[in-house]
Amino acid sequence: MYEWDFSPVFMNADMLLSGLLNTLKVTGSALAFGIPLGLALALLRLSPRRLLAWPAGFVIEFFRTTPPLVQLFWFFFALPILIQVEMTPYMAATLTFSIQSSAFFAEVFRGGIVSIERGQWEGARAIGMSDAQAMRRIILPQAVKRMIPAFMERAIELMKTTTLVATVSYTDLLFQANELAQKTFRPLEVFTVTALIYFVFIFCFSLLAHRLERRLAVSGETTVH
Amino acid sequence: MDYPWNFASVFANSDALLVGAIGTLRIFLICLVSGLSLGLFVGLARYSTRRALYIPASAFVEFFRNTPVLVQILWFYFALPMLVPFEISPLMAASLGISLNSAAFSAEIYRGGIQSIDKGQWEGARALGMTTAQAMRRIVLPQALKRMLPAMTNRGIEIFKMSTLASAVSYAEMLQQGKLIASLDYNPIEVYTVIALAFFVFLFPLVQATYALERKLRRSD
Numbered sequence: 278m279y280e281w282d283f284s285p286v287f288m289n290a291d292m293l294l295s296g297l298l299n300t301l302k303v304t305g306s307a308l309a310f311g312i313p314l315g316l317a318l319a320l321l322r323l324s325p326r327r328l329l330a331w332p333a334g335f336v337i338e339f340f341r342t343t344p345p346l347v348q349l350f351w352f353f354f355a356l357p358i359l360i361q362v363e364m365t366p367y368m369a370a371t372l373t374f375s376i377q378s379s380a381f382f383a384e385v386f387r388g389g390i391v392s393i394e395r396g397q398w399e400g401a402r403a404i405g406m407s408d409a410q411a412m413r414r415i416i417l418p419q420a421v422k423r424m425i426p427a428f429m430e431r432a433i434e435l436m437k438t439t440t441l442v443a444t445v446s447y448t449d450l451l452f453q454a455n456e457l458a459q460k461t462f463r464p465l466e467v468f469t470v471t472a473l474i475y476f477v478f479i480f481c482f483s484l485l486a487h488r489l490e491r492r493l494a495v496s497g498e499t500t501v502h
Numbered sequence: 503m504d505y506p507w508n509f510a511s512v513f514a515n516s517d518a519l520l521v522g523a524i525g526t527l528r529i530f531l532i533c534l535v536s537g538l539s540l541g542l543f544v545g546l547a548r549y550s551t552r553r554a555l556y557i558p559a560s561a562f563v564e565f566f567r568n569t570p571v572l573v574q575i576l577w578f579y580f581a582l583p584m585l586v587p588f589e590i591s592p593l594m595a596a597s598l599g600i601s602l603n604s605a606a607f608s609a610e611i612y613r614g615g616i617q618s619i620d621k622g623q624w625e626g627a628r629a630l631g632m633t634t635a636q637a638m639r640r641i642v643l644p645q646a647l648k649r650m651l652p653a654m655t656n657r658g659i660e661i662f663k664m665s666t667l668a669s670a671v672s673y674a675e676m677l678q679q680g681k682l683i684a685s686l687d688y689n690p691i692e693v694y695t696v697i698a699l700a701f702f703v704f705l706f707p708l709v710q711a712t713y714a715l716e717r718k719l720r721r722s723d
Binding site: 433 | 651
């Protein structure tokens with residue numbers, strides 16, 4: 278029978294904590310770049326001009342249908358040779374997950390914008406707004422409210438996806454866990470604690486998202502089914 | 503930007519990539535079959551009114567939905583061997599992680615599909631003298647499965663993408679083979695570009711087919 282011993286894990290808790298902070302850092306940066314980029318892609322894809330809509334559609338479909346780990350490897354190992362810059366694991370991770378999540382965010386934005394009734398557009402135009410003004414002042418504010426649950430779902434997915442950076446040696450929570458397991462020869466305890474840390478974090482976010490979703494559903498404002 | 507692209511060494515090693523493609527397909531099929539069938543049982547247990555079934559199934563679903571797959575795979579590869587008396591191969595660890603994760607996600611799809619079926623269908627089945635199990639198997643599930651089809655094909659596509667995570671435990675799937683070729687000839691650009699395109703070319707038609715299916719079902723429902 279295996280004897281559990283968690284003391285080596287708790288003695289090195291600072292290692293896991295610094296890893297957790299880095300996980301949050303990558304998640305935060307990817308969200309900060311990914312959401313505006315996603316909005317831009319969505320607006321381009323909705324454009325009536327094919328010259329704008331098609332490339333945006335291609336970027337969205339490409340990043341949604343290729344595995345994020347392949348994208349990460351491409352940005353980390355291939356891109357630096359192509360454009361001759363040093364790529365740190367953090368930069369590669371932020372770049373990959375910003376673009377990857379922006380493709381998903383773009384579809385959330387698009388779904389939200391399309392869900393707004395035509396009457397809103399017509400009303401805005403009737404009082405003399407241009408398309409851009411109507412989008413900014415009338416459509417987007419209403420659409421964003423409906424998109425909140427889908428956004429939170431994507432943000433949670435993103436946080437789970439950031440574990441992939443451990444494979445390019447960025448010191449996120451999973452990478453630190455791997456190091457600690459090798460150092461202490463206690464992989465069972467280390468990986469169990471790590472899984473639980475992720476679970477507690479992500480589960481709390483999920484609960485929050487569900488609660489918000491229910492509240493918005495009561496007022497009839499949601500795009501999640 | 504004037505990098506001299508040279509795909510020759512990728513094609514010279516295409517047999518290694520082929521081995522990888524077979525590895526990817528193998529892990530995909532294992533996880534698809536075991537994940538989706540286990541998911542059905544978990545989904546039914548979650549739908550059950552018996553607490554002895556409902557509570558463990560819910561805990562399973564919440565745990566596997568709210569932890570990253572890569573953490574699960576590494577747990578099965580590095581941690582589980584301390585508890586069991588046999589060796590865990592990379593294929594086993596990766597399949598366990600991805601299958602259980604997919605089971606948790608698909609359980610929610612099954613549950614949602616079953617719940618979406620009109621109450622009248624249950625009542626009608628019972629009026630004909632069917633037991634709950636018979637009504638589920640003969641009346642409710644067949645209708646629910648049709649509605650779940652788009653969500654299930656999406657899951658399948660996700661599983662295919664997740665199969666690349668097996669490279670983290672050195673299982674010889676496409677990406678792992680790509681890593682080997684890249685380290686052999688130092689040509690990561692060409693190798694990873696080819697692999698990304700291969701995934702795209704394979705999955706893009708499936709994604710489009712899913713969209714078409716969604717539209718078709720929406721019209722018929």
